[in-house]
Amino acid sequence: MILERTERKKILNKVWQIGFPLALGVVILVWIYHDFDFQRVWQVLDGGMNYGWMLFSLVFGVFGHLFRGWRWNLTLAPLGEYPKLSDSVYAVFVSYAANLVIPRVGEISRCGILAKYDGVSFSKSLGTVVTERLIDTLCVVLITGVTLLLQSRVFSDFFAKTGTNIGFFTELFTSTNFYITLICILAVILLLVYLLRHLTFFTKVRGILQNIWIGCLSLKHVKNLPLFLFYTVGIWACYFFQFYVTFFCFDFSADLGWMPALVMFVVGSIAVAVPTPNGAGPWHFAVITMMMMYGVNREDAGIFALLVHGIQTFLLILLGIYGLVALPLTNKKKKL
Numbered sequence: 001m002i003l004e005r006t007e008r009k010k011i012l013n014k015v016w017q018i019g020f021p022l023a024l025g026v027v028i029l030v031w032i033y034h035d036f037d038f039q040r041v042w043q044v045l046d047g048g049m050n051y052g053w054m055l056f057s058l059v060f061g062v063f064g065h066l067f068r069g070w071r072w073n074l075t076l077a078p079l080g081e082y083p084k085l086s087d088s089v090y091a092v093f094v095s096y097a098a099n100l101v102i103p104r105v106g107e108i109s110r111c112g113i114l115a116k117y118d119g120v121s122f123s124k125s126l127g128t129v130v131t132e133r134l135i136d137t138l139c140v141v142l143i144t145g146v147t148l149l150l151q152s153r154v155f156s157d158f159f160a161k162t163g164t165n166i167g168f169f170t171e172l173f174t175s176t177n178f179y180i181t182l183i184c185i186l187a188v189i190l191l192l193v194y195l196l197r198h199l200t201f202f203t204k205v206r207g208i209l210q211n212i213w214i215g216c217l218s219l220k221h222v223k224n225l226p227l228f229l230f231y232t233v234g235i236w237a238c239y240f241f242q243f244y245v246t247f248f249c250f251d252f253s254a255d256l257g258w259m260p261a262l263v264m265f266v267v268g269s270i271a272v273a274v275p276t277p278n279g280a281g282p283w284h285f286a287v288i289t290m291m292m293m294y295g296v297n298r299e300d301a302g303i304f305a306l307l308v309h310g311i312q313t314f315l316l317i318l319l320g321i322y323g324l325v326a327l328p329l330t331n332k333k334k335k336l
Contacts, residue, residue: 021103021275028281032288036302044303050249057245058315064238065319068092068132071231075128076120078221083118086330090323097320100313103275107133117331139236140269147266151259240265246308252300253291264290278313 069089076083091113095106107129114120222228244261247253264287271286272279284305291301 018102021277024274025276025280028276028285032281032284033302033306037299040299041303041306044250044307048250049307053245053248054311057242057249058312060238060242060245061312061315062319064235064242065089065092065096067231067234067238071228071235072128072132074222074224074228074231075131076114076125077223079121079124079128081114081118081120081124083114083120084330087114087117087327090327090330093319093323094327096316097323100277100316100320103277113327117327135232139232140266143236143262144266144270147262151263239269242312243268243308246304249308250300250304252296253304256294256296260290260294278309278316280309280313283309 066089069092070085072088072092073083073085076088091110094113095110097106098109099106108126111120111122111125111129114125115122240262243265244258247256247261267286267290268279268283271282274282276282284302287305287308288298288301291304292298296304
């Protein structure tokens with residue numbers, strides 16, 4: 001009976017992990033496209049889209065993944081971990097495809113891949129991934145800050161159009177309730193720290209967390225910091241140009257320019273934080289809303305979001321399959 005309950009819980013947990021993000025994305029997409037004329041999409045595909053520009057945009061998508069894999073090797077080296085460069089890249093390919101099934105599971109899967117093929121400590125590599133995500137967040141914040149300064153009027157219009165109350169945030173940070181909540185959260189964190197330090201029950205967990213923390217600190221000991229920064233800038237430059245180049249695929253977006261592209265890129269990058277497969281739904285909503293603010297009609301904006309997101313998602317699937325096939329083939333000698 002106990003085993004049956006455990007298995008049932010595992011199944012329900014898997015259904016929740018896969019089903020909820022998928023359902024959330026589908027609900028948002030249905031809401032956005034419920035009265036959309038999909039015949040227009042086929043018309044655009046049949047001659048209204050420049051496939052050359054679209055293929056060129058995908059080159060930036062591939063290089064963004066390559067830079068991420070190469071940068072990962074730099075952060076693993078100070079920990080005494082030296083996986084094959086190709087394995088790191090293939091692991092990144094697979095991780096982004098895995099995120100399409102269960103959002104954020106890709107970070108776990110790529111650490112598992114290096115543990116399997118290169119004997120890299122799972123917990124230490126997970127620490128480097130945590131650091132990587134913190135750096136990504138910092139990059140988004142910096143890009144957002146610069147873009148806000150350059151296009152403050154457009155953002156204020158966006159918040160007004162989407163019903164976001166800016167006053168709410170200013171009131172939040174001056175509210176007594178906010179600071180009480182913050183104190184409670186800090187108290188819980190302190191309690192967890194105490195338990196991890198003093199209770200033997202948590203010894204194994206403490207060891208894992210220590211390895212993760214060591215992985216997080218690996219950035220301090222990266223030997224080639226200029227190369228690390230180059231890869232970081234390269235990743236985000238590739239992400240931006242992968243998006244911006246798609247503007248030239250359609251007549252209605254070709255003349256918008258790089259500044260509107262930067263605004264949409266920022267809003268889209270924030271939108272993908274919502275746990276849906278590859279940001280499906282929230283990303284479409286954000287990009288369509290911003291395009292309309294720059295004068296593109298709703299139908300054209302909907303076509304742009306649908307095709308660009310769909311084609312870029314297809315690229316992630318192809319790269320994921322390639323990584324899954326290449327990993328065992330390139331590591332045959334290790335097994336012999």
